[in-house]
Amino acid sequence: MKYSGSYIFRGALLGATQFWRVSRVFSMNDLREVTFRFYGDLKRFLPQGKRTGAFTYAVKGSPAVKDTIEALGVPHGEVDGLVINGRSVGFYEPVKGNDTIAVYPDSSKIRLRKIKRLKPKLPANPKFILDVHLGKLTRHLRLLGFDCLYQRSYKDQDIVETTLSQRRIVLTRDVGLLKNKLIKFGYFIRHTEPDKQIREVITKFSLSFKTKPFHRCLECNGLIRRISFLRVINHLPPKVSKYYKEFVTCRICGRVYWKGSHYKQLLKVVKRISV
Structure with missing residues (x-):
């Protein structure tokens, strides 16, 4: 056929x-x-x-x-x-x-007798990890004494692994990151202006009475401790060693701080962003 x-x-x-x-x-x-x-x-x-x-x-x-x-x-x-x-x-x-x-x-x-609360209970002393879009918010949180991890090189997987191992709250402007099923503690930052962002976080996590300004290094998140003038004198600019005698240093990166003009500017920032 x-x-x-x-x-x-x-x-x-x-x-x-x-x-x-x-x-x-x-x-x-x-x-x-x-x-x-x-x-x-x-x-x-x-x-x-x-x-x-x-x-x-x-x-x-x-x-x-x-x-x-x-x-x-x-x-x-x-x-x-x-x-x-x-x-x-x-x-x-x-x-x-x-x-x-x-x-x-x-x-x-919810008006029911039995309710399943889905958000886990937050740690008493919350620690944060922030995505690459929130550098200024990181500095503001550290300025107020809060434990915040941040790196410009962070990938989503780095953030996920860190929040799992250290029970850190993820702060982000990336909705997709918060959809990762492994993230238990996460919050989407609503505002885009740093001053409004810090107030938002303080209000959201009830941090008003937990602030400790000038207790952390703004660069690496390490804790600050006092250090004697004699131990830092050889590392200071001449004018600084002449006019200032009180110093603190970061326990991790070794950065030295003193109460110069920059300190006064930071004090103004603390007053401005505190809720």
């Missing part, structure tokens, strides 16, 4: 078209609609059209609710409470069709 080339081509094309239609129908049937409502400051992470009230969202299969809220733009580290169909749940609860899901930044706002 003989077939023309054009006939075979039309038959193959028809078969491919039918297969595509079947696959497409299966894919559309596999999508399920759920209803979301985000509360408080979490709305800032959502697409513009989804920031007011409840909205429907199509999911494929039964993904974990963590993956679904992060697909919408909200990092899990900013979420403290999840309620699905009136029940408080964890991040890995599967999402099913027709679910109604409420997402809270603060679980204390």
